[in-house]
Amino acid sequence: MGNPVMQFQILSKSPDATARFYSELFGWSVDANNPLGYREIKTGCGEGIQGGIWPAPAQASNFVQLFVAVEDVAESAKRAQELGAKVIIPPTGLPDGGELAVLHDPEGMSFGLMKKM
Amino acid sequence: MSGTQFRQLLKREFEERKRRNPRYSLRAFAAFLNTDHSTLSQIFRGKRKFTTDQIRRWGKKVGMSREEVAAYVAAQHVPDPSVVKRQEQLRHWTAEALAIVTDRRHWQILRLSGKRGFQGDCRWLAEQMGIGVDDVNVAMSRLLRLGLLEIGKAGTWKALLGSGRVTEKEFLRRALIRVRELAAEDGVELRERTIHSSH
Numbered sequence: 001m002g003n004p005v006m007q008f009q010i011l012s013k014s015p016d017a018t019a020r021f022y023s024e025l026f027g028w029s030v031d032a033n034n035p036l037g038y039r040e041i042k043t044g045c046g047e048g049i050q051g052g053i054w055p056a057p058a059q060a061s062n063f064v065q066l067f068v069a070v071e072d073v074a075e076s077a078k079r080a081q082e083l084g085a086k087v088i089i090p091p092t093g094l095p096d097g098g099e100l101a102v103l104h105d106p107e108g109m110s111f112g113l114m115k116k117m
Numbered sequence: 118m119s120g121t122q123f124r125q126l127l128k129r130e131f132e133e134r135k136r137r138n139p140r141y142s143l144r145a146f147a148a149f150l151n152t153d154h155s156t157l158s159q160i161f162r163g164k165r166k167f168t169t170d171q172i173r174r175w176g177k178k179v180g181m182s183r184e185e186v187a188a189y190v191a192a193q194h195v196p197d198p199s200v201v202k203r204q205e206q207l208r209h210w211t212a213e214a215l216a217i218v219t220d221r222r223h224w225q226i227l228r229l230s231g232k233r234g235f236q237g238d239c240r241w242l243a244e245q246m247g248i249g250v251d252d253v254n255v256a257m258s259r260l261l262r263l264g265l266l267e268i269g270k271a272g273t274w275k276a277l278l279g280s281g282r283v284t285e286k287e288f289l290r291r292a293l294i295r296v297r298e299l300a301a302e303d304g305v306e307l308r309e310r311t312i313h314s315s316h
Contacts, residue, residue: 015251035238037250055251057259059212089261093270095237108202 006114007067008051011060015039015053018062035095065102067112073099076113080105120167121197123176123189128161130179150175167193203304210300213259214307217292222246222256224285227266227276237272263295 012018019030019039029042030053039053056062070076073091081087084106091101097117104110134141143161147154151174159165169190176186196204217223225246229235236242239257243250260266267275276283278291297307 032250035240037239037243037254054258055255057212057216057255059209059216089258090264090267092261093268093272095272097270097272099270 001069001071003068003070005049005066006069006116007049007112009065009067009112010051010053010062011056011065012053012062013056013058013060015055018053063110065110065112067100067114070113070115073101073113073115077101077103080113120172120189120193122192123167123172124160124163126189127175127179131161150178169193206300206303206305210296210303210305210307213263213300214293214296216256216259217263217289217296220256221285222248222252223260223265223292224288226253226256226260227278227288228285230266230274230276235274237268237274263292263299265292265295 010018010022019041022028022041023030027044029044030039031042032039034040041051041053043050077085077087077091080103086104087101088104088110089100089102091099091113093099094117099115101113102110103113131141131143131146134146142154143158144154147157150157152171156165160167172189172193173186176189181189226242229242229245230237239250239253242253242257246253257266261268265277267277269275278288281287283291300307
């Protein structure tokens with residue numbers, strides 16, 4: 001398989017306000033009825049990727065992460081480290097059986113690795 | 118920026134003059150700018166910073182407009198990207214340490230994760246703790262970042278606090294040591310009395 005960008009994630013200090021803004025602007029639906037309370041964004045279109053909103057800590061700036069699909073999150077995180085990336089959140093299980101990790105690339109930009117079930 | 122761009126501009130001006138006249142010296146350029154050559158030499162080597170007055174006077178001497186001079190003066194007051202990055206790292210790690218000290222939710226999540234009947238569901242945790250799901254998720258993310266919590270592929274939550282019985286006070290101590298270790302990896306030294314960047 002290739003490694004497509006699976007999902008965008010908005011990290012916001014005001015996730016409700018962010019959800020409201022994009023829902024009103026683009027008609028996106030936002031549903032947080034899942035074990036993580038994760039605000040899943042459905043853009044309402046088959047084109048492009050879907051996303052989500054996660055609460056950012058007070059000291060962080062609001063930003064967007066891209067999650068790239070991989071076969072093996074731990075293996076890809078290790079490979080990324082060899083290429084100069086830094087692991088911020090190590091491979092972590094998701095309630096649906098998937099897995100993710102969050103890293104900084106060598107330029108300090110945050111991105112995610114994801115294996116969906 | 119701290120005058121980097123103005124320094125480069127002056128160097129280019131000097132090199133251009135040397136190109137036109139190979140005998141043109143740093144001393145001659147310093148005289149043109151109405152300064153001494155050792156001052157100019159130190160500035161060129163980055164050993165000395167410009168004053169705002171120097172940028173105004175020298176900018177005018179090399180034919181810059183008032184607006185161009187104003188842009189270079191403004192740039193002088195913008196910190197270097199490396200300084201900004203160090204400040205951001207310092208702010209980040211200080212905030213992580215303070216969050217651990219001031220917010221009991223980290224401890225409560227870890228304590229609950231070891232209890233019988235625990236559910237790896239942030240909505241359940243929020244209900245148990247009497248807080249919002251976002252608050253749970255911010256604290257949970259921090260615990261994951263600090264390597265104090267592990268959520269396995271099977272969805273099992275495990276507190277990573279080391280061996281022995283861990284009280285809340287002991288959790289605080291170990292968590293802050295962890296913050297200090299991670300900050301040190303970023304070149305930020307968090308000490309008891311002083312907090313500074315070691316870069």
